[in-house]
Amino acid sequence: MPSLSREVWRRKWEDKRVNACWVEIYKEHLRNSNRAKGQKGWVYLQRLAGTLNCPEFWRTLPGTIPFQASGRPNPLSLEESCALQQFHTVSSSTHNLLGLQRREEKIPNDLRWQEGGGNILLSTDVPFLSRHHRDTLFGDRKLDSILLGEGWIRFTWTKSELPKIITGVGYYISVGICDDESFIALNIHKTIDDVYDTVALNGQHPFSKWLLSLEGDEGRGVGKEQIAKAMRNALKLTFEATRYHAVRELQDFITKWNQIENLSPNLVCPVTSFNETMFQAPGAAALFPTNYGVPPTASSQRGKADPQPRTAATKPSRTKRGRIKTGGTKSK
Numbered sequence: 001m002p003s004l005s006r007e008v009w010r011r012k013w014e015d016k017r018v019n020a021c022w023v024e025i026y027k028e029h030l031r032n033s034n035r036a037k038g039q040k041g042w043v044y045l046q047r048l049a050g051t052l053n054c055p056e057f058w059r060t061l062p063g064t065i066p067f068q069a070s071g072r073p074n075p076l077s078l079e080e081s082c083a084l085q086q087f088h089t090v091s092s093s094t095h096n097l098l099g100l101q102r103r104e105e106k107i108p109n110d111l112r113w114q115e116g117g118g119n120i121l122l123s124t125d126v127p128f129l130s131r132h133h134r135d136t137l138f139g140d141r142k143l144d145s146i147l148l149g150e151g152w153i154r155f156t157w158t159k160s161e162l163p164k165i166i167t168g169v170g171y172y173i174s175v176g177i178c179d180d181e182s183f184i185a186l187n188i189h190k191t192i193d194d195v196y197d198t199v200a201l202n203g204q205h206p207f208s209k210w211l212l213s214l215e216g217d218e219g220r221g222v223g224k225e226q227i228a229k230a231m232r233n234a235l236k237l238t239f240e241a242t243r244y245h246a247v248r249e250l251q252d253f254i255t256k257w258n259q260i261e262n263l264s265p266n267l268v269c270p271v272t273s274f275n276e277t278m279f280q281a282p283g284a285a286a287l288f289p290t291n292y293g294v295p296p297t298a299s300s301q302r303g304k305a306d307p308q309p310r311t312a313a314t315k316p317s318r319t320k321r322g323r324i325k326t327g328g329t330k331s332k
Helices: 017-032 041-048 057-062 078-082 093-095 133-137 206-213 224-244 248-260
Strands: 086-090 119-122 141-148 152-159 166-168 171-176 186-187 200-201
Touching: 057 078, 057 133, 078 133, 086 166, 141 200, 166 224, 171 224, 186 224, 200 206, 200 224, 206 224, 224 248
Parallel strands: 086 119, 171 200
Antiparallel strands: 086 152, 141 152, 166 171, 186 200
């Protein structure tokens, strides 16, 4: 059975003839490898994806993306996936409490997130996709809508020529429409970056409407350049409030912004108070309350014993051989 060493995987061959030989080796390997077969075979394919400098081979390789349709597996190639006008990703609503998606977290087996049909990709599977597959899959799509269920969230992605994912230094945000206006943003999963997850901004929330209206806006008290800078800062702080629970930083920024002298009414942020529940799935905080971003109070420290200082009798010391002795009595 042909095998592929890790050092070979790291090589990228520019010569097309060499590539063609490696493609045949890869094909033979995949035909005989048990890892590439079965329901989880796509995971092994994704581990190999991008290791060979032949995008066309990976684009047409069958079954590399584990979509579901009507509650049943419907694995597609990257080429077939890119041809979809629309698809959905489904996340557990509780992972937003921690700002990250856990791979082992189970998504409720609720067929209601299958309503409306279409192809669905579980967010727990997204981290296993290669960088190339994720970039290609989400690069030309925008977040169309957000649907909330009991313990799950469905994100709908649609092909679009408009700006898709708002990017800046350290943030990735996509705007979607949700009937529920109680939250500002939610953490989704990785899309076009290998480090940062993408955050979904609820386009129906008053804060989101104000934030997006800043683009190209002008008024008294500030200039266009200052408005553009404020929008970038607000986007990054919104991302950090969602991912890292840095709500206080966003609160301080908006408070100072609204205090600018002679600021035009159209530039004043209508939301003046923020809390962590605005950056979580509705109802999730009641299930798993947290105090991220809140310093410990005196009451929370009660019952914790102060660390005892080491005395000469208890302070560890080393023998000539490097062994540690505690200063206690010598055992026989």
